[in-house]
Amino acid sequence: MPAVHLHDLPTPALIVDVEAFSHNVDTMAAALPGPRLRPHVKAFKSTALAHELAVAGHRGFCCATVREMAGMAAAGLGEDLLLANETLDVRRLQTLTTASDARLTVAVDSDETVEAALRGGITEVVIDVNVGLPRCGCPPEDAGRLADAARAGGLGVRGVMGYEGHLMTEADDQAGKVEEAMARLLAAHDAVGGDIVSGGGTGTYAVNRWVTEIQAGSYTLMDSHYGATGLPFRQALHLWCTVISADPRGRWAVADGGLKALGMDHGPPSIDGAKVWFVSDEHITFSAVDGAELPGLGDRVRVVPAHVDPTVAYHDQLNVIRDDEVVDVWRVDLRGW
């Protein structure tokens, strides 16, 4: 690829600082080598990025959608794919299992999802257990019965998963609360059997000692929400914007990234040395803080997203930079469903 400088990129553009990214990948691989981590592709939706994690030793992956499963399989990353989510879409599963020779495991939490897996041609499942987050997952006391039903139908049951998502940024006795949640998962595992106890995420990877594998993805790129929790990962993802308008009296400036380039559920993004006033469809209005200089017309600004997953999902590529030079482009090729 010919050398492209960061300042030559049209804006808004998502950029990945490869040094920070590599630091994050190395830090996690040292803490959770190889199969101790099952990276979650939902955070970045890119087979090119996933390939970097496979090179770092993680060969099994989590997905949140059938589309992600299909894309990973098609990219040759299908050694051990876990759909860590429920689906009742038999047709999509049939298309997936017919097209692919990847190892495909899906989570189930009801007789109906077991039935859908069977009809979809799936051969292996994990029992998804509710460990305290009211979302997917069966009650722990129902896990054994569900595993029996799955096995009776002819499915291999590889174990259990349970996501303590409500504890990812818990500041008050996180370890104790994770232990309590994982006690439910381990009780379910006693009744289910199998090799896999899967759970956790970027926010609990260091304290969750009870699972056989951690499901984490955000650590690769990070966001301001996780960044505020003291994790040892660096901010590798930015939205690169241009100042396209500025108040002549210097009270505010306007960057050309907005609601269609940033996941907003965790609140507005951040800009170093600036206070973000509000975000519109294609704009961020901000002022300078603490005597910092307000950028001028045409200046570029690095915007830090508050939530990585829904930010990446708006974009079709990640521009990978080293020393302000674009050294690679990773397609965001796993979007949609």
Place this chain on the structure above:
Amino acid sequence: MPAVHLHDLPTPALIVDVEAFSHNVDTMAAALPGPRLRPHVKAFKSTALAHELAVAGHRGFCCATVREMAGMAAAGLGEDLLLANETLDVRRLQTLTTASDARLTVAVDSDETVEAALRGGITEVVIDVNVGLPRCGCPPEDAGRLADAARAGGLGVRGVMGYEGHLMTEADDQAGKVEEAMARLLAAHDAVGGDIVSGGGTGTYAVNRWVTEIQAGSYTLMDSHYGATGLPFRQALHLWCTVISADPRGRWAVADGGLKALGMDHGPPSIDGAKVWFVSDEHITFSAVDGAELPGLGDRVRVVPAHVDPTVAYHDQLNVIRDDEVVDVWRVDLRGW
């Protein structure tokens, strides 16, 4: 197209109720016929939908990005396109003006944006005026000078625009506040000249009597934010989801649409008869309210987005339904930048 029933659509899927859509288009066309409305494509990002508005008599359009301008021009909808936004991206403008014989007008609010327009091959501009929203737009008292500079550079100056975005859902004396904002725009117009005084939006279309054309797009599809303001438009857009998990004790259910399918800056979406607890990347957890029945596993639910523009930008198509049958598919072909 073979008949596809709504219940055959894989989920999550964006659906447009064509009866509600037609009601909205007809209602607006009656209030603001033909060139009195310059529909804003940023709300729906679809040339197929824009074509419906052209058929309804609106032949000029607003865009928020150069990508939207290029796509509209390529789709044969370039009779009179206004980039109602600032850009300093000379290369993108050059690509646009070289590739297209559409009528292309861009907003400018600084000497730098005038210069970019000139270098980009643009021949006509409007002066963007700050009417009270601290975002783009020059101070009203600078508009005349900027118009002179643009004309001196060889640009045609077609008039002014000013967006009273801060008043779209104003409940307290909206008409009075819009009049005040528009007084600034009219003062600028006195100094600038030209035929166009462009402004307004879905929330002020009925009270803004001072502009020659209203810039509105959300009215076509609507969202719960605008829906709460008593406008005469119907909710035409829904996210169609499947219940994929449910608490066995009936306390909550989980639908398969989430943060990557819904713009969240205006808050969580709504479901009739339900209280939304929280939204995750691919899930909405909700409970029943007021004695309503909680949907069961496999049931479909209609989710009403809180903000239409960033919701549509996550999707690649709008499934158009009439009486629960899919009668058309409108590609969301104007995404990106």
